[in-house]
Amino acid sequence: MLTVLPIRYVADIEASRSFYTGLGLIFRSEESVPVWAHLAAGAGAVGLHDASVSKGRPAGTVELGFSTDEKLEDVAARLTAAGYAHELVEEDFGRSIRVTDPDGVVVQIQEIDTDTMRRAQSLL
Known part of the structure; x- marks a missing residue:
């Protein structure tokens, strides 16, 4: 199942976390x-990502993303069967x-591994 997970690139994680939890x-x-x-x-989530470690995405950028509890190989097979071109990417997290939508916007479907995230953070 996919969960809506837009990613908001921010200049200050703590200030943004405080703002959005206040909402x-x-x-x-x-x-x-x-x-x-x-x-x-209640119906999805928001990921706040530190823009300074985002590989070029400036603060204020928002990407449409989804997280999934499915294996990405299963998602990829479904996309292939439906005729969608896609790329499986190894991320820091x-x-x-x-996958690119009809307007040319790249959409992410993420399999977030918190252990991988923590290992990547220790390398920063």
Whole structure:
């Protein structure tokens, strides 16, 4: 199942986390590291990503993303069967599939691995 997970690239994780939890989102510390804050909502979530370690995405950028509890290989097989071109990408936080929508916007489907995120954070 996919969960809507837009990614908001921010200049200050703590200030942004405080702002969005003030709006009513719930900080999930078990799914967060210092450069990533996972904030749950009733129907989806928001990921806050430190822009300074985002490989070129400036603060203020937002990407449409989804997280999944399915194996990415199963998602990839479904996309292939439906005729979608896609790419499986190894990320600092786990893996994702990148697929381009009809307007040319890349959408991510993420398999977030918090152990991988923590190892990557220790290398920064």
